[in-house]
Amino acid sequence: MLDFLTTSNNLPFAVALAMMLMLSVLELLSFLFGASVSGFLDGLFDFDFDFEAGDADGSELAGHSLADRFMGWLHFGKVPVLILFATFLVSFGGIGLILQGVLRNTTGFMLPGWLAALAVFPLSLPAVRVFGSGLAKVLPKDETEVVSQESMVGRVATIVIGEAAQGSPAQARVRDARGRTHYVMLEPDEPGQRFKTGDSVLLIARSGAVFRAIRSDSPALSNPPT
Incomplete structure (x- = not known):
């Protein structure tokens, strides 16, 4: 199992999962010292999206760039940035390892790390949106309402x-x-x-x-x- 995780073909996914663990430890340590990595990131990026990506008439999307619409689609501004980033890391790492594992077991080979990463990246984004959508509904309104x-x-x-x-x-x-x-x-x-x-x-x-x-x-x- 360790050999599978550390092979160069799986390096992007192993690094993503390691970053997730490091972020968790960093957030815990900052909390113990009375600070917050999550709060810092929210303040640093200051996302302010007051539209829904699925608006039928598109009126709420007027005046927003493609990047704004994409970030709004991922629920930035409604869910803490750190949680969304952690979700992406877990999804990216998990999907990548599953893909490589299936390929190895069925064909006997794995994709090069860079090629596998390119294939898995777009597959990870819907997971971020789905998780962010669910979390935005569960979190108290005061926690998700954007403050300028x-x-x-x-x-x-x-x-x-x-x-x-x-x-x-x-x-x-x-x-x-x-x-x-x-x-x-x-x-x-x-x-x-x-x-x-x-x-x-x-x-x-x-x-x-x-x-x-x-x-x-x-x-x-x-x-x-x-």
């Missing part, structure tokens, strides 16, 4: 991992207007300033995936009641 990252500007965040400096952002935890927790990357707005773990800061602007913040030492600077 821009709405975080003006709120107080707490540094949870690392030390933030200009050009070297750190992860912080912030609550939105409904009291839900999000994880964002931020750096000081003022040159030479640093924020350490546990510091409370005020988000004042956003540039790409990184927020700019100022120190929030005043008790008056706190998130409004929800």
Whole structure:
């Protein structure tokens, strides 16, 4: 079995399953330290899809690029990015190993790794969509409703991992207007300033995936009641 997994023909699929295990361990460790890899990824990509890929008249699809429609079809923005990525890794790795196993048992040979990966990649995407669709229905609405990252500007965040400096952002935890927790990357707005773990800061602007913040030492600077 180990020889089957480690052969070069199955390398893409073994790597995918190994990445899945590594992500699981990383998420567990980050949770123990009060952070979240999943929350960071959701904040980093900030998907905002408010349409259904299956809309009959296409009115909801107007103005969206092909890439947006594809990501919406996979339920990005409705299900955490980490879960969808993990689903893809498991599907890709599992389908690939099954395909190679069937070929070996019936014909005595396996496809080259690169060719098998090209064949399995499109087969893995429907699995991501089906799982994402089911999970979007099961998760509480508050967990799946998209919140614009821009709405975080003006709120107080707490540094949870690392030390933030200009050009070297750190992860912080912030609550939105409904009291839900999000994880964002931020750096000081003022040159030479640093924020350490546990510091409370005020988000004042956003540039790409990184927020700019100022120190929030005043008790008056706190998130409004929800």
